[in-house]
Amino acid sequence: MFHPKRNILILLVCLLLALPALTLADGHGNTLIMARAVDATGLDPHTQTAFASFALLGMIYEPLITLDRDLNLTPALAESWSFSEDGLALTMNLRSGVTFHDGSAFDAEDVIASYERILDEETGSAARTNYLSIVSMDAPDEHTVVFNLDKPDVPLLSAMSTINASILSSDVISMGDPAVDIIGTGPFALDSWVADETTQLSANEAWWGGEIAIDGIEIRIIPEETSIIAAMRAGNVHFAMINDPLVATLVEGEDDVQITTIPTLSYNGIQLRAAREPLEHLEARQAISCAINRQEILDTASLGQGIITGPLTMASYALPVSELFCYEQDVEKARELLAAAGLQDGFTLDIMVAVAEPPTALSIAQIVQSQLAEVNITVEIESLEFSTYVDRWLAADFMGAVVLNSGFTDPYPMYARYWQEGAIFQDVAGYLDDTLDGLMKAGQIETDPDVRYEIFRQFQLHLAETVPWIWLYTNFTYTAQLPSVMGWNPGSNRSLKFLADVSLSS
Amino acid sequence: MTRYLIHRLLTFIPTLFGISILVFGAVRLIPGDQIMAALGTEAGMLTDKQREAMEVYYGLDQPPIIQYFRWLGNLLQGDMGISTRHGPILAAILKRLPLTIELAVLSLSVALLIGIPIGILSALKHNSFLDLAGRIFAMIGLAVPSFVLGAILIYVLSVGFGTLPNSGNYTDFIDDPLLNLRQLAFPAITLGTSFAASVMRMTRSSVLEVRRESYVQTARSKGLAANLITRRHILRNALIPVTTLIGIEFGYLLGGAFIVEHLFSLPGIGRFAVFSISQREYALIQGITLFVALTFICMNLLVDLIYVALDPRISYRDHN
Numbered sequence: 075m076f077h078p079k080r081n082i083l084i085l086l087v088c089l090l091l092a093l094p095a096l097t098l099a100d101g102h103g104n105t106l107i108m109a110r111a112v113d114a115t116g117l118d119p120h121t122q123t124a125f126a127s128f129a130l131l132g133m134i135y136e137p138l139i140t141l142d143r144d145l146n147l148t149p150a151l152a153e154s155w156s157f158s159e160d161g162l163a164l165t166m167n168l169r170s171g172v173t174f175h176d177g178s179a180f181d182a183e184d185v186i187a188s189y190e191r192i193l194d195e196e197t198g199s200a201a202r203t204n205y206l207s208i209v210s211m212d213a214p215d216e217h218t219v220v221f222n223l224d225k226p227d228v229p230l231l232s233a234m235s236t237i238n239a240s241i242l243s244s245d246v247i248s249m250g251d252p253a254v255d256i257i258g259t260g261p262f263a264l265d266s267w268v269a270d271e272t273t274q275l276s277a278n279e280a281w282w283g284g285e286i287a288i289d290g291i292e293i294r295i296i297p298e299e300t301s302i303i304a305a306m307r308a309g310n311v312h313f314a315m316i317n318d319p320l321v322a323t324l325v326e327g328e329d330d331v332q333i334t335t336i337p338t339l340s341y342n343g344i345q346l347r348a349a350r351e352p353l354e355h356l357e358a359r360q361a362i363s364c365a366i367n368r369q370e371i372l373d374t375a376s377l378g379q380g381i382i383t384g385p386l387t388m389a390s391y392a393l394p395v396s397e398l399f400c401y402e403q404d405v406e407k408a409r410e411l412l413a414a415a416g417l418q419d420g421f422t423l424d425i426m427v428a429v430a431e432p433p434t435a436l437s438i439a440q441i442v443q444s445q446l447a448e449v450n451i452t453v454e455i456e457s458l459e460f461s462t463y464v465d466r467w468l469a470a471d472f473m474g475a476v477v478l479n480s481g482f483t484d485p486y487p488m489y490a491r492y493w494q495e496g497a498i499f500q501d502v503a504g505y506l507d508d509t510l511d512g513l514m515k516a517g518q519i520e521t522d523p524d525v526r527y528e529i530f531r532q533f534q535l536h537l538a539e540t541v542p543w544i545w546l547y548t549n550f551t552y553t554a555q556l557p558s559v560m561g562w563n564p565g566s567n568r569s570l571k572f573l574a575d576v577s578l579s580s
Numbered sequence: 581m582t583r584y585l586i587h588r589l590l591t592f593i594p595t596l597f598g599i600s601i602l603v604f605g606a607v608r609l610i611p612g613d614q615i616m617a618a619l620g621t622e623a624g625m626l627t628d629k630q631r632e633a634m635e636v637y638y639g640l641d642q643p644p645i646i647q648y649f650r651w652l653g654n655l656l657q658g659d660m661g662i663s664t665r666h667g668p669i670l671a672a673i674l675k676r677l678p679l680t681i682e683l684a685v686l687s688l689s690v691a692l693l694i695g696i697p698i699g700i701l702s703a704l705k706h707n708s709f710l711d712l713a714g715r716i717f718a719m720i721g722l723a724v725p726s727f728v729l730g731a732i733l734i735y736v737l738s739v740g741f742g743t744l745p746n747s748g749n750y751t752d753f754i755d756d757p758l759l760n761l762r763q764l765a766f767p768a769i770t771l772g773t774s775f776a777a778s779v780m781r782m783t784r785s786s787v788l789e790v791r792r793e794s795y796v797q798t799a800r801s802k803g804l805a806a807n808l809i810t811r812r813h814i815l816r817n818a819l820i821p822v823t824t825l826i827g828i829e830f831g832y833l834l835g836g837a838f839i840v841e842h843l844f845s846l847p848g849i850g851r852f853a854v855f856s857i858s859q860r861e862y863a864l865i866q867g868i869t870l871f872v873a874l875t876f877i878c879m880n881l882l883v884d885l886i887y888v889a890l891d892p893r894i895s896y897r898d899h900n
């Protein structure tokens with residue numbers, strides 16, 4: 075007999091009974107369960123460019139030099155280093171007793187093989203340009219490598235601290251495939267990687283950096299960050315990386331899930347192309363800078379989760395924004411500047427944004443649109459799919475573009491690609507003058523820290539005044555962790571290598 | 581019947597061939613390529629020689645037409661290519677397909693278990709409070725998108741009950757059936773709810789229509805029991821359009837799985853497709869699309885065959 079009422083009742087009762095039974099107790103043991111929304115795009119450290127890849131590979135591989143919690147250069151696989159008097163030789167004294175995850179010993183041969191691979195065009199390393207001053211390498215003994223340079227290159231040290239400069243086993247380079255044979259010297263060894271799903275890491279018991287309190291890390295890819303937080307509330311995930319400020323601020327103040335805010339060196343801004351009429355008028359660009367309210371943009375687009383910044387974002391070089399030209403909104407001054415350029419009736423500024431890259435891009439453009447309307451500058455927003463945006467950006471086919479650009483710990487590699495004669499993105503940057511070119515060249519070879527600071531102080535003041543771009547604010551990134559995760563302290567460094575210091579309380 | 585079946589199976593070939601051309605062309609019309617997707621603006625840092633080396637690595641060094649025929653030739657030999665991130669593509673798809681099919685089947689079960697009884701009840705109690713409640717359910721089910729319902733379910737489960745059955749630790753049915761069903765229960769409810777609403781509406785209108793048919797009136801006048809009339813005469817006939825709906829919607833369930841798998845972090849074919857598109861993995865996108873298309877047309881064939889079982893008036897007998 076068919077009893078629809080009874081069937082519905084049975085179904086509902088079953089569903090209700092099932093709910094309490096759904097509480098799962100994951101048998102984690104001493105393995106840290108971590109979640110993040112995006113996985114690495116690949117595992118070859120020399121060719122990766124995405125932060126998602128760096129985050130994973132930074133736990134597995136190590137460069138010669140690394141960054142501490144305050145982003146200062148600190149020894150990693152090299153115990154110490156020194157430049158020759160003329161700055162044309164950089165000597166690296168390698169750490170002894172270091173082994174790769176496969177048990178083989180680390181020595182000078184691995185360093186030379188790794189740098190030869192980075193410099194080899196066949197490798198396809200986008201970071202290769204940062205190491206082009208290296209003309210040859212010598213190994214006087216198995217724990218010393220001398221890099222011979224064609225010119226003094228102070229920023230080379232900073233470039234050597236990135237994951238792109240990771241040291242691979244020379245055996246893997248010569249006989250294996252670095253995209254598949256993942257053997258590093260870092261605190262964690264890769265056990266398995268199922269792209270976009272899970273990664274299993276185990277603690278490297280032979281790590282030179284000391285004992286690791288956890289057995290390993292299981293990284294789960296959960297594409298929705300709200301679902302990551304839900305998994306943490308359910309106690310199924312210990313630790314997570316969060317990018318969306320909205321998600322991070324949602325759980326602020328909760329006892330069960332703690333948020334750690336980490337400043338980043340990346341900056342949001344609007345790239346202008348001064349080559350385009352009427353942006354070739356200095357006053358037109360300056361008017362834009364004066365007419366916008368950076369704090370309002372930060373508060374609205376990113377819920378105040380960031381810091382207003384000038385061109386340099388690293389604490390050791392960044393100037394207070396009060397010293398920079400027109401960082402306080404001054405609409406009257408903007409109108410005067412436009413009048414001086416003969417643009418009192420305003421003009422149209424086309425700004426392109428990539429959809430969701432970053433998620434705040436469109437909001438930034440819309441707020442700028444409303445602010446510039448006050449001085450008769452009409453902003454036309456073009457919202458583009460990311461690849462189209464990249465295509466147009468690389469072709470310098472835009473008037474203005476909302477960007478989220480990476481930062482560096484050293485000013486030179488951060489901008490050498492834009493503000494230097496012959497720079498690879500000089501056309502994209504859309505502006506260059508002799509002052510900028512001279513300051514960049516001086517900054518590359520200057521070894522005196524005080525003189526170098528002054529060079530880049532002038533560099534920032536000049537950029538803020540000539541306004542080739544509009545710098546807005548730096549972002550925060552976040553980690554979320556359960557109270558059972560002890561000892562997590564990334565400082566200002568978002569590298570996950572500091573997970574080597576954490577332990578799990580019962 | 582056999583000839584009909586062979587004829588239908590033969591039509592699969594031009595259909596899949598057409599789809600292969602469409603998808604091959606469509607993915608290449610999207611600006612950018614795998615190199616640009618992997619490197620973003622850093623792609624501009626590559627020298628010409630570096631770019632050429634990467635094009636060879638990603639198999640982009642040949643003109644599209646040669647890429648197509650090379651891919652098609654390999655496909656006919658059962659080789660769908662190799663993904664730089666996922667290894668052999670056929671194995672990667674086959675590994676993820678069962679989860680999506682299981683999710684679609686469970687969602688279908690949810691939809692039928694909810695939609696058919698409520699639809700029948702609504703029709704049998706036409707214009708009653710129960711009918712009104714059923715119609716309100718259908719309206720809500722159709723109006724609430726699956727990503728909203730899924731997000732609400734996740735929130736309620738994690739905040740209200742302190743639980744979330746799947747937190748990126750999906751377990752196969754073979755490894756742990758109970759855990760697997762727990763993990764798929766809420767995604768299936770999410771995906772099945774709007775389908776349940778469609779099934780309910782179709783069942784209701786169909787039952788109402790059949791109830792007015794003369795053979796039902798005849799059965800009643802013959803004094804047959806109401807339950808017997810409902811089961812034997814009304815339901816059997818009313819379910820034919822519902823079957824058609826199921827056949828069509830099953831394909832959409834596979835499409836809907838894209839969102840639900842993403843939301844509930846299920847490593848099925850939908851989530852795989854989303855990641856493949858974002859990474860511009862051409863061979864993967866092509867392979868997944870072909871598989872989904874194949875499933876879709878197989879379902880259509882299956883539905884046509886089910887008609888025969890449901891309606892004796894329909895026959896695919898061979899004609900001389």
